[in-house]
Amino acid sequence: MSFSQSEDDLGVFKEDKRRLTAKSVARYVLVFMLVAVMVASLTTFVVGVFTLEAEYGSRVVSGLLGEGMYQVDSLMMLSAGAGAILVSSLGLAGVLCRNKCMLGLHLGILAFLSITLLVAGVLGYIFISELEDxxxxxxxxxxxxxxxxxxxxxxxxxxxxxxxxxxxxxxxxxxxxxxxxxxxxxxxxxxxxxxxxxxxxxxxxxxxxxxxxxxxxxxxxxxxxxxxxxxxxxxxxxxxxxxxxxxxxxxDKLEEYIKQNGIIIGTAAIVTAVFMIVEMILGIIVHRSS
Structure with a gap:
Protein backbone atom coordinates (compact mmCIF):
# COMPACT_ATOMS: atom_id res chain seq x y z
CA MET A 1 0.00 0.00 0.00
CA SER A 2 2.77 2.40 0.93
CA PHE A 3 4.68 1.37 -2.22
CA SER A 4 1.65 2.26 -4.39
CA GLN A 5 1.23 5.58 -2.60
CA SER A 6 4.90 6.36 -3.18
CA GLU A 7 4.42 5.70 -6.89
CA ASP A 8 1.41 8.07 -6.90
CA ASP A 9 3.38 10.74 -5.08
CA LEU A 10 6.22 10.33 -7.57
CA GLY A 11 3.77 10.73 -10.48
CA VAL A 12 2.32 13.89 -8.96
CA PHE A 13 5.84 15.21 -8.38
CA LYS A 14 6.79 14.54 -12.01
CA GLU A 15 3.58 16.19 -13.24
CA ASP A 16 4.23 19.25 -11.06
CA LYS A 17 7.78 19.38 -12.32
CA ARG A 18 6.60 19.25 -15.95
CA ARG A 19 4.12 22.07 -15.30
CA LEU A 20 6.79 24.11 -13.56
CA THR A 21 9.19 23.54 -16.45
CA ALA A 22 6.50 24.53 -18.98
CA LYS A 23 5.76 27.72 -17.01
CA SER A 24 9.46 28.57 -16.84
CA VAL A 25 9.91 27.99 -20.58
CA ALA A 26 6.84 30.13 -21.34
CA ARG A 27 8.15 32.86 -19.07
CA TYR A 28 11.61 32.85 -20.69
CA VAL A 29 10.08 32.88 -24.18
CA LEU A 30 7.82 35.76 -23.12
CA VAL A 31 10.83 37.74 -21.85
CA PHE A 32 12.56 37.13 -25.19
CA MET A 33 9.44 38.26 -27.10
CA LEU A 34 9.10 41.36 -24.91
CA VAL A 35 12.67 42.35 -25.75
CA ALA A 36 11.97 41.64 -29.45
CA VAL A 37 8.82 43.80 -29.31
CA MET A 38 10.77 46.60 -27.66
CA VAL A 39 13.35 46.50 -30.45
CA ALA A 40 10.61 46.34 -33.11
CA SER A 41 8.76 49.22 -31.40
CA LEU A 42 11.90 51.32 -31.37
CA THR A 43 12.29 50.59 -35.08
CA THR A 44 8.65 51.57 -35.65
CA PHE A 45 9.19 54.84 -33.77
CA VAL A 46 12.29 55.64 -35.84
CA VAL A 47 10.43 54.80 -39.08
CA GLY A 48 7.59 57.08 -37.98
CA VAL A 49 9.99 59.97 -37.36
CA PHE A 50 11.88 59.31 -40.60
CA THR A 51 8.81 59.09 -42.85
CA LEU A 52 7.31 62.20 -41.23
CA GLU A 53 10.36 64.44 -41.10
CA ALA A 54 12.47 63.17 -44.02
CA GLU A 55 13.33 65.78 -46.64
CA TYR A 56 10.49 64.51 -48.82
CA GLY A 57 8.48 62.64 -46.19
CA SER A 58 4.79 62.67 -45.40
CA ARG A 59 4.84 66.19 -43.91
CA VAL A 60 6.16 67.63 -47.19
CA VAL A 61 3.73 65.52 -49.23
CA SER A 62 0.87 66.78 -47.06
CA GLY A 63 2.04 70.30 -47.77
CA LEU A 64 2.05 69.66 -51.51
CA LEU A 65 -1.39 68.07 -51.51
CA GLY A 66 -2.91 70.42 -48.96
CA GLU A 67 -4.20 67.45 -46.95
CA GLY A 68 -3.20 66.64 -43.38
CA MET A 69 -4.39 63.03 -43.81
CA TYR A 70 -1.12 62.07 -45.50
CA GLN A 71 0.68 62.63 -42.19
CA VAL A 72 -1.70 60.42 -40.20
CA ASP A 73 0.08 57.16 -41.01
CA SER A 74 3.47 58.43 -39.85
CA LEU A 75 1.95 59.98 -36.72
CA MET A 76 0.22 56.68 -35.88
CA MET A 77 3.54 54.85 -36.29
CA LEU A 78 5.36 57.36 -34.12
CA SER A 79 2.75 57.31 -31.35
CA ALA A 80 2.22 53.55 -31.37
CA GLY A 81 5.99 52.90 -31.42
CA ALA A 82 6.63 55.18 -28.44
CA GLY A 83 3.66 53.72 -26.55
CA ALA A 84 4.73 50.15 -27.28
CA ILE A 85 8.23 50.79 -25.89
CA LEU A 86 6.73 51.97 -22.59
CA VAL A 87 4.14 49.19 -22.45
CA SER A 88 6.73 46.51 -23.24
CA SER A 89 8.88 47.87 -20.40
CA LEU A 90 5.84 47.56 -18.13
CA GLY A 91 5.28 43.97 -19.28
CA LEU A 92 8.93 43.06 -18.79
CA ALA A 93 8.81 44.44 -15.26
CA GLY A 94 5.61 42.48 -14.61
CA VAL A 95 7.15 39.19 -15.79
CA LEU A 96 10.45 39.62 -13.94
CA CYS A 97 8.70 40.76 -10.72
CA ARG A 98 5.94 38.14 -11.18
CA ASN A 99 3.36 40.92 -10.83
CA LYS A 100 0.06 39.72 -12.33
CA CYS A 101 -1.56 43.19 -12.29
CA MET A 102 1.28 44.82 -14.22
CA LEU A 103 1.25 42.00 -16.77
CA GLY A 104 -2.52 42.26 -17.18
CA LEU A 105 -2.38 46.04 -17.69
CA HIS A 106 0.41 45.52 -20.22
CA LEU A 107 -1.69 43.02 -22.19
CA GLY A 108 -4.73 45.31 -22.31
CA ILE A 109 -2.79 48.29 -23.67
CA LEU A 110 -0.79 46.07 -26.03
CA ALA A 111 -4.00 44.81 -27.65
CA PHE A 112 -4.97 48.40 -28.50
CA LEU A 113 -1.49 49.27 -29.82
CA SER A 114 -1.27 46.16 -32.02
CA ILE A 115 -4.60 47.09 -33.66
CA THR A 116 -3.34 50.66 -34.18
CA LEU A 117 -0.21 49.39 -35.91
CA LEU A 118 -2.15 46.96 -38.10
CA VAL A 119 -4.40 49.85 -39.19
CA ALA A 120 -1.32 51.99 -39.91
CA GLY A 121 0.20 49.17 -41.97
CA VAL A 122 -2.96 48.63 -43.99
CA LEU A 123 -3.30 52.39 -44.54
CA GLY A 124 0.27 52.48 -45.85
CA TYR A 125 -0.50 49.92 -48.54
CA ILE A 126 -3.88 51.49 -49.37
CA PHE A 127 -2.08 54.80 -49.77
CA ILE A 128 0.23 53.19 -52.34
CA SER A 129 -2.63 51.60 -54.29
CA GLU A 130 -4.61 54.85 -54.48
CA LEU A 131 -1.60 57.13 -54.74
CA GLU A 132 -1.59 58.06 -58.42
CA ASP A 133 -5.19 59.17 -58.88
CA ASP A 252 6.68 62.19 -61.92
CA LYS A 253 9.77 63.08 -59.90
CA LEU A 254 8.30 62.35 -56.44
CA GLU A 255 6.40 59.14 -57.21
CA GLU A 256 9.14 56.71 -56.14
CA TYR A 257 9.85 58.62 -52.92
CA ILE A 258 6.16 58.63 -51.95
CA LYS A 259 5.68 54.93 -52.77
CA GLN A 260 8.81 54.02 -50.84
CA ASN A 261 7.45 55.82 -47.76
CA GLY A 262 4.20 53.85 -48.00
CA ILE A 263 6.02 50.52 -48.29
CA ILE A 264 8.32 51.30 -45.34
CA ILE A 265 5.38 52.32 -43.15
CA GLY A 266 3.19 49.36 -44.13
CA THR A 267 5.90 46.72 -43.70
CA ALA A 268 7.31 48.04 -40.40
CA ALA A 269 3.85 48.45 -38.85
CA ILE A 270 2.56 45.00 -39.83
CA VAL A 271 5.76 43.16 -38.76
CA THR A 272 5.75 44.92 -35.37
CA ALA A 273 2.02 44.18 -34.92
CA VAL A 274 2.65 40.46 -35.59
CA PHE A 275 5.41 40.43 -32.94
CA MET A 276 3.00 42.09 -30.53
CA ILE A 277 0.23 39.56 -31.18
CA VAL A 278 2.59 36.61 -30.60
CA GLU A 279 3.89 38.24 -27.43
CA MET A 280 0.31 38.92 -26.31
CA ILE A 281 -0.65 35.24 -26.71
CA LEU A 282 2.37 34.19 -24.64
CA GLY A 283 1.53 36.89 -22.09
CA ILE A 284 -2.02 35.57 -21.70
CA ILE A 285 -0.67 32.03 -21.13
CA VAL A 286 1.76 33.23 -18.45
CA HIS A 287 -0.88 35.51 -16.89
CA ARG A 288 -3.41 32.66 -16.57
CA SER A 289 -0.86 30.26 -15.16
CA SER A 290 0.46 32.72 -12.56
Whole structure:
Protein backbone atom coordinates (compact mmCIF):
# COMPACT_ATOMS: atom_id res chain seq x y z
CA MET A 1 0.00 0.00 0.00
CA SER A 2 2.77 2.40 0.93
CA PHE A 3 4.68 1.37 -2.22
CA SER A 4 1.65 2.26 -4.39
CA GLN A 5 1.23 5.58 -2.60
CA SER A 6 4.90 6.36 -3.18
CA GLU A 7 4.42 5.70 -6.89
CA ASP A 8 1.41 8.07 -6.90
CA ASP A 9 3.38 10.74 -5.08
CA LEU A 10 6.22 10.33 -7.57
CA GLY A 11 3.77 10.73 -10.48
CA VAL A 12 2.32 13.89 -8.96
CA PHE A 13 5.84 15.21 -8.38
CA LYS A 14 6.79 14.54 -12.01
CA GLU A 15 3.58 16.19 -13.24
CA ASP A 16 4.23 19.25 -11.06
CA LYS A 17 7.78 19.38 -12.32
CA ARG A 18 6.60 19.25 -15.95
CA ARG A 19 4.12 22.07 -15.30
CA LEU A 20 6.79 24.11 -13.56
CA THR A 21 9.19 23.54 -16.45
CA ALA A 22 6.50 24.53 -18.98
CA LYS A 23 5.76 27.72 -17.01
CA SER A 24 9.46 28.57 -16.84
CA VAL A 25 9.91 27.99 -20.58
CA ALA A 26 6.84 30.13 -21.34
CA ARG A 27 8.15 32.86 -19.07
CA TYR A 28 11.61 32.85 -20.69
CA VAL A 29 10.08 32.88 -24.18
CA LEU A 30 7.82 35.76 -23.12
CA VAL A 31 10.83 37.74 -21.85
CA PHE A 32 12.56 37.13 -25.19
CA MET A 33 9.44 38.26 -27.10
CA LEU A 34 9.10 41.36 -24.91
CA VAL A 35 12.67 42.35 -25.75
CA ALA A 36 11.97 41.64 -29.45
CA VAL A 37 8.82 43.80 -29.31
CA MET A 38 10.77 46.60 -27.66
CA VAL A 39 13.35 46.50 -30.45
CA ALA A 40 10.61 46.34 -33.11
CA SER A 41 8.76 49.22 -31.40
CA LEU A 42 11.90 51.32 -31.37
CA THR A 43 12.29 50.59 -35.08
CA THR A 44 8.65 51.57 -35.65
CA PHE A 45 9.19 54.84 -33.77
CA VAL A 46 12.29 55.64 -35.84
CA VAL A 47 10.43 54.80 -39.08
CA GLY A 48 7.59 57.08 -37.98
CA VAL A 49 9.99 59.97 -37.36
CA PHE A 50 11.88 59.31 -40.60
CA THR A 51 8.81 59.09 -42.85
CA LEU A 52 7.31 62.20 -41.23
CA GLU A 53 10.36 64.44 -41.10
CA ALA A 54 12.47 63.17 -44.02
CA GLU A 55 13.33 65.78 -46.64
CA TYR A 56 10.49 64.51 -48.82
CA GLY A 57 8.48 62.64 -46.19
CA SER A 58 4.79 62.67 -45.40
CA ARG A 59 4.84 66.19 -43.91
CA VAL A 60 6.16 67.63 -47.19
CA VAL A 61 3.73 65.52 -49.23
CA SER A 62 0.87 66.78 -47.06
CA GLY A 63 2.04 70.30 -47.77
CA LEU A 64 2.05 69.66 -51.51
CA LEU A 65 -1.39 68.07 -51.51
CA GLY A 66 -2.91 70.42 -48.96
CA GLU A 67 -4.20 67.45 -46.95
CA GLY A 68 -3.20 66.64 -43.38
CA MET A 69 -4.39 63.03 -43.81
CA TYR A 70 -1.12 62.07 -45.50
CA GLN A 71 0.68 62.63 -42.19
CA VAL A 72 -1.70 60.42 -40.20
CA ASP A 73 0.08 57.16 -41.01
CA SER A 74 3.47 58.43 -39.85
CA LEU A 75 1.95 59.98 -36.72
CA MET A 76 0.22 56.68 -35.88
CA MET A 77 3.54 54.85 -36.29
CA LEU A 78 5.36 57.36 -34.12
CA SER A 79 2.75 57.31 -31.35
CA ALA A 80 2.22 53.55 -31.37
CA GLY A 81 5.99 52.90 -31.42
CA ALA A 82 6.63 55.18 -28.44
CA GLY A 83 3.66 53.72 -26.55
CA ALA A 84 4.73 50.15 -27.28
CA ILE A 85 8.23 50.79 -25.89
CA LEU A 86 6.73 51.97 -22.59
CA VAL A 87 4.14 49.19 -22.45
CA SER A 88 6.73 46.51 -23.24
CA SER A 89 8.88 47.87 -20.40
CA LEU A 90 5.84 47.56 -18.13
CA GLY A 91 5.28 43.97 -19.28
CA LEU A 92 8.93 43.06 -18.79
CA ALA A 93 8.81 44.44 -15.26
CA GLY A 94 5.61 42.48 -14.61
CA VAL A 95 7.15 39.19 -15.79
CA LEU A 96 10.45 39.62 -13.94
CA CYS A 97 8.70 40.76 -10.72
CA ARG A 98 5.94 38.14 -11.18
CA ASN A 99 3.36 40.92 -10.83
CA LYS A 100 0.06 39.72 -12.33
CA CYS A 101 -1.56 43.19 -12.29
CA MET A 102 1.28 44.82 -14.22
CA LEU A 103 1.25 42.00 -16.77
CA GLY A 104 -2.52 42.26 -17.18
CA LEU A 105 -2.38 46.04 -17.69
CA HIS A 106 0.41 45.52 -20.22
CA LEU A 107 -1.69 43.02 -22.19
CA GLY A 108 -4.73 45.31 -22.31
CA ILE A 109 -2.79 48.29 -23.67
CA LEU A 110 -0.79 46.07 -26.03
CA ALA A 111 -4.00 44.81 -27.65
CA PHE A 112 -4.97 48.40 -28.50
CA LEU A 113 -1.49 49.27 -29.82
CA SER A 114 -1.27 46.16 -32.02
CA ILE A 115 -4.60 47.09 -33.66
CA THR A 116 -3.34 50.66 -34.18
CA LEU A 117 -0.21 49.39 -35.91
CA LEU A 118 -2.15 46.96 -38.10
CA VAL A 119 -4.40 49.85 -39.19
CA ALA A 120 -1.32 51.99 -39.91
CA GLY A 121 0.20 49.17 -41.97
CA VAL A 122 -2.96 48.63 -43.99
CA LEU A 123 -3.30 52.39 -44.54
CA GLY A 124 0.27 52.48 -45.85
CA TYR A 125 -0.50 49.92 -48.54
CA ILE A 126 -3.88 51.49 -49.37
CA PHE A 127 -2.08 54.80 -49.77
CA ILE A 128 0.23 53.19 -52.34
CA SER A 129 -2.63 51.60 -54.29
CA GLU A 130 -4.61 54.85 -54.48
CA LEU A 131 -1.60 57.13 -54.74
CA GLU A 132 -1.59 58.06 -58.42
CA ASP A 133 -5.19 59.17 -58.88
CA UNK A 134 -5.61 60.94 -55.54
CA UNK A 135 -2.18 62.61 -55.55
CA UNK A 136 -2.51 63.93 -59.12
CA UNK A 137 -5.99 65.31 -58.50
CA UNK A 138 -4.92 66.92 -55.21
CA UNK A 139 -1.86 68.48 -56.84
CA UNK A 140 -3.98 70.05 -59.59
CA UNK A 141 -6.49 71.40 -57.07
CA UNK A 142 -3.78 72.85 -54.83
CA UNK A 143 -1.95 74.59 -57.70
CA UNK A 144 -5.21 75.88 -59.15
CA UNK A 145 -6.82 77.29 -56.02
CA UNK A 146 -4.14 77.71 -53.33
CA UNK A 147 -0.63 78.14 -54.72
CA UNK A 148 0.51 81.75 -54.35
CA UNK A 149 -3.00 83.06 -53.62
CA UNK A 150 -3.27 85.63 -50.79
CA UNK A 151 -0.20 84.15 -49.09
CA UNK A 152 0.25 87.26 -46.91
CA UNK A 153 -3.25 86.74 -45.44
CA UNK A 154 -3.72 82.98 -45.59
CA UNK A 155 -1.16 80.93 -43.60
CA UNK A 156 -2.34 77.67 -45.15
CA UNK A 157 -1.77 79.00 -48.67
CA UNK A 158 1.60 80.40 -47.60
CA UNK A 159 2.69 77.01 -46.23
CA UNK A 160 1.53 75.21 -49.37
CA UNK A 161 3.34 77.72 -51.60
CA UNK A 162 6.56 77.29 -49.62
CA UNK A 163 6.33 73.48 -49.87
CA UNK A 164 5.77 73.61 -53.62
CA UNK A 165 8.65 76.02 -54.16
CA UNK A 166 11.02 73.84 -52.13
CA UNK A 167 10.10 70.67 -54.02
CA UNK A 168 10.20 72.33 -57.47
CA UNK A 169 13.69 73.65 -56.77
CA UNK A 170 14.98 70.42 -55.22
CA UNK A 171 13.58 68.06 -57.87
CA UNK A 172 13.91 70.38 -60.87
CA UNK A 173 10.21 69.96 -61.61
CA UNK A 174 7.29 72.27 -62.33
CA UNK A 175 3.57 71.81 -61.86
CA UNK A 176 1.58 68.66 -61.12
CA UNK A 177 2.53 65.91 -63.58
CA UNK A 178 3.43 65.22 -67.21
CA UNK A 179 6.20 66.33 -69.57
CA UNK A 180 6.94 69.43 -71.63
CA UNK A 181 3.85 68.94 -73.83
CA UNK A 182 1.46 68.39 -70.93
CA UNK A 183 -1.04 71.01 -69.82
CA UNK A 184 -0.67 69.82 -66.21
CA UNK A 185 3.06 70.40 -65.76
CA UNK A 186 4.59 73.88 -66.28
CA UNK A 187 1.60 75.14 -68.31
CA UNK A 188 -0.90 74.53 -65.50
CA UNK A 189 0.12 77.81 -63.85
CA UNK A 190 -1.01 80.06 -66.69
CA UNK A 191 -3.83 77.77 -67.84
CA UNK A 192 -5.60 77.15 -64.52
CA UNK A 193 -4.04 78.76 -61.47
CA UNK A 194 -5.54 81.74 -59.67
CA UNK A 195 -1.97 82.75 -58.89
CA UNK A 196 -1.76 83.74 -62.57
CA UNK A 197 -5.41 84.64 -63.26
CA UNK A 198 -5.68 87.02 -60.29
CA UNK A 199 -2.27 88.53 -61.09
CA UNK A 200 -0.50 87.36 -57.93
CA UNK A 201 2.24 86.33 -60.35
CA UNK A 202 2.96 89.94 -61.39
CA UNK A 203 3.04 88.90 -65.02
CA UNK A 204 5.19 85.76 -64.58
CA UNK A 205 3.93 82.71 -66.48
CA UNK A 206 5.58 80.24 -64.09
CA UNK A 207 6.95 80.58 -60.53
CA UNK A 208 10.61 81.38 -60.03
CA UNK A 209 11.03 77.96 -58.40
CA UNK A 210 10.35 76.35 -61.82
CA UNK A 211 13.56 77.85 -63.18
CA UNK A 212 17.22 76.97 -63.00
CA UNK A 213 18.58 79.45 -60.43
CA UNK A 214 21.57 80.24 -62.69
CA UNK A 215 19.33 81.15 -65.65
CA UNK A 216 17.92 84.40 -66.96
CA UNK A 217 14.85 84.53 -64.71
CA UNK A 218 12.91 87.05 -66.81
CA UNK A 219 13.21 84.86 -69.90
CA UNK A 220 12.53 81.65 -67.98
CA UNK A 221 9.39 83.05 -66.34
CA UNK A 222 8.09 84.44 -69.63
CA UNK A 223 8.51 88.10 -68.71
CA UNK A 224 10.55 88.45 -71.89
CA UNK A 225 8.53 87.05 -74.85
CA UNK A 226 10.13 84.22 -76.83
CA UNK A 227 9.16 81.41 -79.18
CA UNK A 228 9.71 78.73 -76.49
CA UNK A 229 7.93 77.74 -73.25
CA UNK A 230 6.57 79.29 -71.13
CA UNK A 231 5.74 82.01 -73.68
CA UNK A 232 4.49 79.37 -76.11
CA UNK A 233 1.71 77.00 -75.05
CA UNK A 234 2.02 73.24 -75.53
CA UNK A 235 2.37 71.19 -77.61
CA UNK A 236 5.97 72.19 -78.19
CA UNK A 237 6.58 71.11 -81.80
CA UNK A 238 9.66 72.15 -83.77
CA UNK A 239 10.21 74.94 -81.27
CA UNK A 240 13.47 75.38 -79.35
CA UNK A 241 12.92 74.32 -75.73
CA UNK A 242 13.66 76.76 -72.93
CA UNK A 243 16.24 74.61 -71.15
CA UNK A 244 16.29 76.88 -68.11
CA UNK A 245 12.64 75.98 -67.39
CA UNK A 246 11.84 72.73 -65.58
CA UNK A 247 9.21 71.05 -67.76
CA UNK A 248 8.55 67.76 -65.91
CA UNK A 249 5.70 67.65 -63.38
CA UNK A 250 6.57 67.06 -59.74
CA UNK A 251 4.49 63.89 -59.31
CA ASP A 252 6.68 62.19 -61.92
CA LYS A 253 9.77 63.08 -59.90
CA LEU A 254 8.30 62.35 -56.44
CA GLU A 255 6.40 59.14 -57.21
CA GLU A 256 9.14 56.71 -56.14
CA TYR A 257 9.85 58.62 -52.92
CA ILE A 258 6.16 58.63 -51.95
CA LYS A 259 5.68 54.93 -52.77
CA GLN A 260 8.81 54.02 -50.84
CA ASN A 261 7.45 55.82 -47.76
CA GLY A 262 4.20 53.85 -48.00
CA ILE A 263 6.02 50.52 -48.29
CA ILE A 264 8.32 51.30 -45.34
CA ILE A 265 5.38 52.32 -43.15
CA GLY A 266 3.19 49.36 -44.13
CA THR A 267 5.90 46.72 -43.70
CA ALA A 268 7.31 48.04 -40.40
CA ALA A 269 3.85 48.45 -38.85
CA ILE A 270 2.56 45.00 -39.83
CA VAL A 271 5.76 43.16 -38.76
CA THR A 272 5.75 44.92 -35.37
CA ALA A 273 2.02 44.18 -34.92
CA VAL A 274 2.65 40.46 -35.59
CA PHE A 275 5.41 40.43 -32.94
CA MET A 276 3.00 42.09 -30.53
CA ILE A 277 0.23 39.56 -31.18
CA VAL A 278 2.59 36.61 -30.60
CA GLU A 279 3.89 38.24 -27.43
CA MET A 280 0.31 38.92 -26.31
CA ILE A 281 -0.65 35.24 -26.71
CA LEU A 282 2.37 34.19 -24.64
CA GLY A 283 1.53 36.89 -22.09
CA ILE A 284 -2.02 35.57 -21.70
CA ILE A 285 -0.67 32.03 -21.13
CA VAL A 286 1.76 33.23 -18.45
CA HIS A 287 -0.88 35.51 -16.89
CA ARG A 288 -3.41 32.66 -16.57
CA SER A 289 -0.86 30.26 -15.16
CA SER A 290 0.46 32.72 -12.56
Missing amino acids: TAKKSMIDVITYRYGVNTHRNKKHSSITTSWDEVQRSFSCCGAYGGENSTTSWYIYQRSSYWYKDNFSNGSLVPQSCCDPTSDMDRCQGLIPSNSPPSQAPPVVNVPVNYTLYTTGCY
